[in-house]
Amino acid sequence: MSRRSQWKQVADGMLGGAGKVRTMEERENVPEKACGFCKNFSENAYASDGRGYCKKLKVGSDIKVDPAVYVMEGEASLTVLFNADGSKCQYFVRMELIDTNGNEVNDPSYRRAQRQMEKAVK
Amino acid sequence: MVAEPARDGSVQELENKQEWWWVAEKKRSKRLDYLRKAVWKKGALGGNYAPGIKLDLECATLFTDMWNFWKYDPIMMRRAKAIAHVLDNKTIFITDHAQLVGYFGSLPHTIMWRVDGASMVNEEAYNEPGIMPEPEQESLEKVAKLNDYWAGQTAVDKVARILDPEDAVKFLSGAIGWGAPSSAYGYSGKDYEYLFAGKRGFEDIIEDIEAAIEKAEEKTVGVPGPEILDIYDRLQNWDAMILVLEAAMRHAKRYARLARTMAENFETDDKRKEELLRLARTCEQVPAKSPRNLQESFQYDHFVQMFARVEAHEGAWPARPDYYHGPYYDKDVNIDKTLTKEEALDLVGEFMIRAYEVGGFAPRWAREGLQGITGTWVWTLGGVNKDGTDACNDLTIAFLQAARLVRVSNPTFGFRWHPKVKDEVMRECFECIRHGLGYPSMRNDPLLVQNAMHWHGHPLEEARTWVHQACMSPCPTTKNGVQPMRMASATANCAKMVEYALHNGYDHVVGMQMGPQTGEASSFTDFEQLFQAWTTQMQWLTNLLVRTVNLGRYKDPEFFGRPFLSGISQRSVESGLDVVSPVGDRGNCWITAFTWVENIDSLAAVKKLVFDEKKYTMEQLITALKANWDGYEQMRLDFVNNAPKWGNDDDYVDDIMIRCLQATARHSHVMKCPSGNNWPILPENVSGNIHYASIVGALPNGRRCGDALYDGGISPGPGLDKKGPTAVLASCGKIDHIADGRAFLLNQRLSPTQLAGEKGYQLWKAYIRTWADLGLDHVQFNMVSDETLRAAQKDPEKYSEVIVRVAGYSAHFVDISRKTQDNIIQRTVQGI
Amino acid sequence: MKCTECSYEAGVSSFRYLYNARIDASMTLRQCPQCQAWLAVDELAGEARQRVTDGDAPWGKSAGIEGLARDVAR
Amino acid sequence: MSTCAECKSFFVREEEPGQGDCVRRVVDPRQAYYQSKPVREDSSSSGCESFQKK
Incomplete structure (x- = not known):
């Protein structure tokens, strides 16, 4: 596969949401095992729309299917939304300290300042 | 009203206690x-x-409705029609006591939402x-619903x-x-020479456009040939410019009508009634026709800024208000005497307030990087005329005085210092600094004029018109010099250069191979190998950012379109091209170099402790860094305290600074902008040093991931400049402030106690003389004591008006995060 | 390390690292994952010293040249 | 059905027959101001909480 094709796959994984129409339910629902509650979730520092990286899984992984597909090696980490459902993911580890305080500054590992997360954490 | 009563005590008592915010409250009208x-x-x-601030849905909806309706129009025309629809239909308001009007949102508490900018920002707004x-x-x-409509078709989606x-x-x-690689989030310079020096109202511009159309049409109805083909697009663009300029004039007339309605139907106070009628006459005059007095001149300028902001999310406010409005001040106050100095001061203060209230919805990284403000409204004062004579005037002084009365954190001022600036003006600058505003920053005008000529080839007369295009970078206000889109996505998190050099290009924070594989640093046997790796990472990082934004700039007329900005820019009025097109732009790009000095202190520490003294091996260092120094505290302290640090006049580390800057400057001549011009670096930070604190890994200068990075530019690390202010200046003076980069930010913290009174002024003035003699281009000061800042942390409501200099901008202390506050307090208070 | 507020006990790195308010000192700020209090931590000793609230500066005042300014000298 | 033209807040635009401005005073927690929004004189005012018959 050419360099461009390889990175195209990564980019599609990362930017795939840009042209996607989402329902209110998809936007509002924060599942019991949402990625945002997981220790392996790291917020993206550029796009603060709630997307982040999984610290364990690489691009090509799919935690929506059953059984989940895990890719552990690769060029880039898997991009997931804070409210993606992580219930099928064996790497889900609940985080004890979730910081919803948006007045402090970026901390990809702990901070989840979205309105939906504020409600869910409370 | 939330107006707090002024604190008890006389002005004199409050001045003695240096409680300047209470002084201002007592002194202003x-x-x-x-x-x-x-x-x-x-x-x-x-x-x-802040609580109460709401997203403006009215303008976003109006814009989207009309954008959707005209879906088959070319992009400039489509945008012009959508903007016109907003201007014709949005809610407008006139605040009690106001003499100037215009806000780009619909109501005073709303933030404008650039709905066509980026889908990811739209989703962020939702969340x-x-x-x-x-x-x-x-x-x-x-x-x-709006987000679903725009998903995939915003400017940034298209570039991505x-x-x-x-x-x-x-x-x-x-x-x-x-x-963002798009002018949707732009920092556009304005062609002030065309508008203000050229004394053109929008009606005059439309005449210019119509003349250009007439000339072009001679070709489109003439002999066929390839040279006429692109004229058809230009004709569409010209039509779009006219359409949006006409809408802008109608919009101003809506204010005129509202002011008259208020005067004739509601107002009972005769004086206010007369003010409202004057306001009506003002909005009937400008922007349609050129201004006749100071109020009209300010109003014209403010309208221009508002219209540009309805068109794009403007992140900066390049302006030179004393220079362009000064003649009207002189006419009204000194010649015709239609305004008293006090009345003029009210207008100047309000002109600043109108800018202060402006704010749009910005993505979180921008909010964190510019905590407390909504963009870098750095207005330029002072400087020289085109012939090199002193340009300071009575309005320069009025702005510096008004700033102390209104104490806004936005706009701030950058003062173009030169040897002919009069003492009375210098005193006013100092008073602003002494009052803790953190501005004006002092800029070395002769040097920066030369710098503009060196990097971008601006002719001398044009270079002398320069304004701050954002926090720091000078840009002319002329036809070919003005830059319509500050290419801000070439803002580099430079600490990654040394981080990647130490980790073979791998980024442990985002878990990605980012930079090129320059070798396992644990196997490096001498400093030159590390420096080579650093150079490769520096070139890779700057290349990537510049490639991205160059493409964004080049495609912007196709992906976004700026009919209004084009309509007020001479080169578009003449050419019919979108002003963002690189054609006719001389190029004024710079890479904003965040987190720069970490490179220098880190490289010096490795050279000293690993390669020269062999106290640690590279392997030990890399292990400690990967552990974020956890379990290596003694070693970390060694790297902080026993390695030379920038800002102490120590050639060991200062030579590394020069080497890094020169390597980057060489590369700056290799990378080219879409106009074929250079890409110099400009080290500064805004509050990016805090935003990036948890994104940059541990470094050999002793920082952990999570620690605030240095406060930026060429400022030494907070608390690490231990040899006094002269040593700081001496280190900074070793840099060639013309050939090594575009500009270099230096923060200094001074003691308000030491600089009290006349003696304080004289000390400061002598400091500035030394600063200029050493050839530095920038310096800015914080002059608020630790006591006050700690008290403000404890009791923010009581100290809500305390302002501090963060980096290239000022902010109210209570509006910045605790980490940023502590970072400012940590800076060394220099005795001069 | 033991939290001074809620007595939660775990290794130092289990406490969320916030920042080092002075790069040249070994005092850092960390956050207790249980009670979320901000703690001043002596990294050399690996011990939490005290809770940090608004306006507290357990690492001392501004760096700088002692004695030149009233607020620095204090 | 009442129309905007019948409302105290309606001010006709003399130069544009049929068009007018809805001008109202607002006092918010920080400032007081007059706001204006374009309306047509024959627009229905039913559902407008601010309607006040002239």
Whole structure:
């Protein structure tokens, strides 16, 4: 596969949401095992729309299917939304300290300042 | 009203206690007091908007409706029609006591939402706590609907689709830089020479455009040939410019009508009635016709800024108000005597307040990087005329005085110092600094004029018109010199250069191979190998950012379109091209170099402790860094305290600074902008040093991931400049401030106690003389004591008006995060 | 390390690292994952010293040249 | 059915027959101001909480 094709796959994984129409339910629902509650979730520092990286899984992984597909090696980490459902993911580890305080500054590992997360954490 | 009463005590007592915010409240007019307190502050508190600030759904909806309706029009025309629809239909308002009008949102507490800028920002707006207008559910549904409409067709979506996919992934990782490669989030310079020096109102411009159309049409109805083909597009563009300029004039007339309605139907006070009628006459005159007096001149300028902001999310406010409005001040106050100095001061203060209240919805990284403000409104004062004579005038002084009365954190001033500046003006600058405003920053005008000629080839006369295009970078206000889009996505998180050099290009924060594989640093046997790796990472990082934004700039006329900005720019009026097109732009690009000095202190520490003294091995160092220094505290302290640090006049480390700058400067001549011009670096930080604190890994200068990075530019690390202010200046003076980069930010903290009174002024003036003699281009000061800042942390409401200099901008201390506050307090208070 | 507020006990790195308010000192700020209090931590000793609230500066005042300014000298 | 033209807040635009401005005073927690929004004189005012018959 050419360099461009390889990175195209990564980019599609990362930017795939840009042209996607989402329902209110998809936007509002924060599942019991949402990625945002997981220790392996790291917020993206550029796009603060709630997307982040999984610290364990690489691009090509799919935690929506059953059984989940895990890719552990690769060029880039898997991009997931804070409210993606992580219930099928064996790497889900609940985080004890979730910081919803948006007045402090970026901390990809702990901070989840979205309105939906504020409600869910409370 | 939330107006707090002024603190007890006389002005003199408050001045003695240096409680300048209470002094201002007592000294300013009732009008200014009302207007200042009436502002809904749009700057985010850390990363969150203040309570009560709401997303403007009216303008976003009006814009989208008409954008959708005219879906088959070319992009400039489509945008012009959508903007016109907003201007014709949005809610407007006139605040009690106001003499100047214009806000780009619909109501005073709303933040404009650039709905066509970026899908990811739109989704962020949806997720943002606290900003949905009530009823919340209804607003969320509206926002979701708008987001679904724009998904995939915003300006940034379009650029992202065509970027090299590897570049896109790495840029959007958020690790190496920020900004948006689109003029949708622009920092546009304004062609003040065309508008103000040329004394043109919009009606005059339309005449110019019509003349250009007539000339072009001679060709489109003439002999066929390839040279006439692109004229058809230009004709569409010209039509779009006329359409939006006409809408802008209609919009101003709406204010005129409202002012008359208020005067004739509601107002009972005769004086206010007369003010409202004057305001009506003002809005009937400008922007249609050129201004006749100071109020009209300010109003014209403010309208121009508002219209540009309805068109794009403007992140900066390049302006030179004393230079362009000064003649009207002189006419009204000194010659015709139609305004007293006090009345003029009210207008100047209000002109600043109108800018202060402006704010749009910005993505979180921008809010965190510019905590407390909504953009870098750095207005330029002082400087020289085109012939090199002193340009300071009575309005320069009035701005410096008004700033102390209204105490806004935005706009701030950058003062173009030169040897002919009169003492009375210098005293006014100092008074602003002494009052703790953190501005004006002092800029070395002769040097920066030369710098503009060196890097971008601006002719001398044009270079002398320069204004701050954002925080720091000078840009002329002329036809070919003005830059319509500050290419802000070439904002580099430079600490990653040394981080990647130490980790073979791998980024442990985002878990990605980012930079090139320059070798395992644990196997490096001498400093030259590390430096070579650093150079390769520096070139890779700057290349990527510049490639991205160059493409964004080149495609912008196709992906976004700026009919209004084009309509007020001479080169577009003449050519019919979108002003963002690189054609006719001389080029004035710079790479904003965040987190730069970490490279220098880190490289010096490795050279000293690993390669020279062999106290540690590279392997030990890399292990400690990967552990974020956890378990290596003694070693970390060694790297902080026993390695030379920038800012102490120590050649060991200063030579590394020069070497890094020169390597980068060489590369700056290799990389070219779409106009074929250079890409110099400009080290500064805004509050990016805090935003990036948890994104940059541990470094050999002793920082951990999470620690604030240095406060930026060429400022030494907080608390690490231990040899006094002269040593700081001596280190900084070793840099060639013309050939080594575009400009270099230096923060200094001074003691308010030491600089009290006449003696304090003389000390400061002598300091400035030394600064200029050493050839530095910039310096700015914080002059608020530790006591005050700690007290403000404890009791923020009581100290809500304390202002500090963060980096290239000022902010109210209570609006910045605790980490940023501590970072400022940590800076060394220099005795001079 | 033991939290001074809620007595939660775990290794130092289990406490969320916030920042080092002075790079040249071994005092850092960390956050207790249980009670979320901000703690001043002596990294050399690996011990939490005290809770940090608004306005507290357990690492001392501004760096700088002692004695030149009233606020620095204090 | 009442129309905007019948409302105290309606001010006709003399130069544009049929068009007018809805001008209202607002006092928010920080400032007081007059706001204006374009309306047609024959627009229905039913559902407008601010309607006040002239």
